[in-house]
Amino acid sequence: MRVLGIETSCDETAAAVLEDGRILSNVVSSQIALHREFNGVVPELAARAHLQKIYPVIDAARREAGVKKIDAVAYTRGPGLLGPLLVGKVAAQAIALMEKIPLVPVNHLEGHVFAAEFENRLEFPLVALIVSGGHTDLLLCRGPGRYRVLGRTRDDAAGEAYDKVARLLGLGYPGGPVVDKAARRGNPKAVDLPRPYMPETWDFSFAGLKTAVLYYLRDRGSKKLGLDEIDDVCASFQEAVADTLVTKAMAAARRFRVKSAVIGGGVAANSRLRELSAFRGQELGLKVAMPTPRLCTDNGAMIARVAWHRLKAGAVERRYRSDPGLPVRSWVRR
Ligand code: KG4
Ligand code: ZN
16 A cells, blocks of 8 residues: 655655555655744745645655555644645645545654654554654553643743754754754763753653753853853753653653653654663663654654554545545644
């Protein structure tokens, strides 16, 4: 079975073709350059750029896959930015109508969980930590389509905190990869930063940690930070984020007695988060699956993979073929 997956929830226009769950093509066109001068994603600009890119990206994915006929088309239904989501939905719907194939709406977070399945065998139930520019969500997942949201961020998402700290340090956008690189050269114990563990809840909060970096820089007054000092701030911040995320994910795995965990989303490409979760997972006897870094960030393959599970299980309703009222969602219910 061949599934075309379309992802447009934020700032990547992406499409992929899967055959029986395997990736035949995976094309991602990033809008990073477009949003750089604003230090973050501008929803209106993103929607317009998706509109320009969506068909060339889908064409490229189909050409690279080298197949003419597809059996179903999947798109990201949400959560995400409404304008960008609508572009992906309408494109998918048009293809489904023209080619008379099922249309499968997919939850973006479920996509990030199943991105880990391309290179790992997932064992359910599992705890999933999805960390990206827009999300920091802890899920209990009992199988495809069977989720419970345990907690999520009350303010900044982890990736957002990375982006804001990079901006404070003048490191550019997006912050995650640059801070990660600088952190590898720095000393994680150099700056004493808080760990927002919040043990009484499964929710997260990263705004205070970001503000602690701001205060640290402010207290230094007009003295400009040297390159080594920037590396140290990055390393200390990165250690605090990774420690907080991994501590909570491991606590949830223990509490719900699961034997595996998935770490996904753009921030799962982070070197320290990967290292620490693998290390602590081993200590606990927990199997930790992470997508390869290329599949951590938004892509169409992960969306197609979720749809493939649903199609195999016969869980796709016929009305999805052409219902013009099919909604997109900027949020998901707990
Ligand atoms: O999943 P994603 O591509 O898009 C959203 O759904 O948000 O994640 C993008 C986020 C950005 O905030 C970026 O700074 C962060 O992932 N990111 C990283 C790394 N690579 C990307 N954060 C930390 N370390 C990285 N290596
Ligand atoms: Zn994402």
